[in-house]
Amino acid sequence: MKWWWKLRTEPQHLWAEVISSLHHLSTKPIDVYSKKSLSGVWNNIAGIRKALDKKGIPVTSILSKPISPHGASWRCELSPDGTYTVRALRQRLDYRPHNNVEKFCWLKVFPLKVNCFIWRAAMGRIPVAVELSKRGVSVETKNCLMCNEGEESTDHVLVDCPYARRVFEGVFGWCGMSMEPFHSVKELVDSASRWGRCQKKRELLLAIYYGTIWCIWKSRNERVFKKILHPKLKVIDFIKSMTYLWVKNTGEIIRMDWATWSQCPLL
Incomplete structure (x- = not known):
């Protein structure tokens, strides 16, 4: 110019x-x-x-x-x-507006890399097969290797894939909540901002959502690069322990022991 x-x-x-x-x-x-x-x-x-x-x-x-x-x-x-x-x-x-992330919530209890990943995922800007292909990167297949039932887009692999849905079903059950119908990362994050009346519990639920998305992504990477597909229960156990450590260490959202957390974190 x-x-x-x-x-x-x-x-x-x-x-x-x-x-x-x-x-x-x-x-x-x-x-x-x-x-x-x-x-x-x-x-x-x-x-x-x-x-x-x-x-x-x-x-x-x-x-x-x-x-x-x-x-x-x-x-x-x-x-x-x-x-x-x-x-x-x-x-x-x-200063161009980004409609998908205007109200994105950055959680101090999580590492910056996790916040950045969720932020990018909400915009559809993570290195999944469909996005890499659009940018001219050669990929073996655009199919989701977690389920082989659809193309690996951001929203598919993180929330809409049958594997991801089974993980979320377990997480919702752990939280004592019924499974909500969502099909994108943005819908999932937005649902936490509308949940309940207690600000602390809303932040806690959002932290659990962020942790779940992050763990699903790590499981996807294990599948793609190491040909390992972790069982759903193992991923859910990791979500429980990881989010507990991160949230507990700051002491800003919760003050509960592991036994209570592992039974139901939103009590």
Whole structure:
């Protein structure tokens, strides 16, 4: 974008005149910056349009040429004074809204890597077979190796796979709750925020959900990389012990012994 800005605001420079002449920009619309039939570095620079379009940012929302009483002049819509800066574009990219994670709850009782994983999973940005294939990574199969009944997408492997559902059934039974109908990580996380009236218990339930998702993912990795499929009960036991240690060590949510926790954590 910096070179687009320089091309439009400094047309008298020799390099700008050469680019304009080679690509016949004087006869093209103002939002066209290259001639597609020509190869070279400038066409690579002009290709930033596709990258911006994928992020939902049209070029005209960055560079425009409005007409005023003083004439038409180029300005950048990202800054108050109309001058383009790399920092302004960086801020525009960073502050795009992410609808799936606007209300994501970061739990201090869990390690940062677990919080980051759940956050990425809620956006569908973890390295499952379907996502890797979309990015051009060669995978042996896009099928879920935990069940062989569907493609390995984020929501499938973590919540919708029969294996994951059996684990969640065990976790819900341990918590003394009936199984809820959910089909995505976001639905699961959102359900915890609406559960019950006690804030502490809601946070505890969310911690159990996060721990369950994390353990299912670890089990998936064992299956993919070591060809080991852990029994459901073993995974549930690990969820109980892992979440207890993490939650108990902070002392912010619960104060109960292991015997009580292992029977029903939401008493």
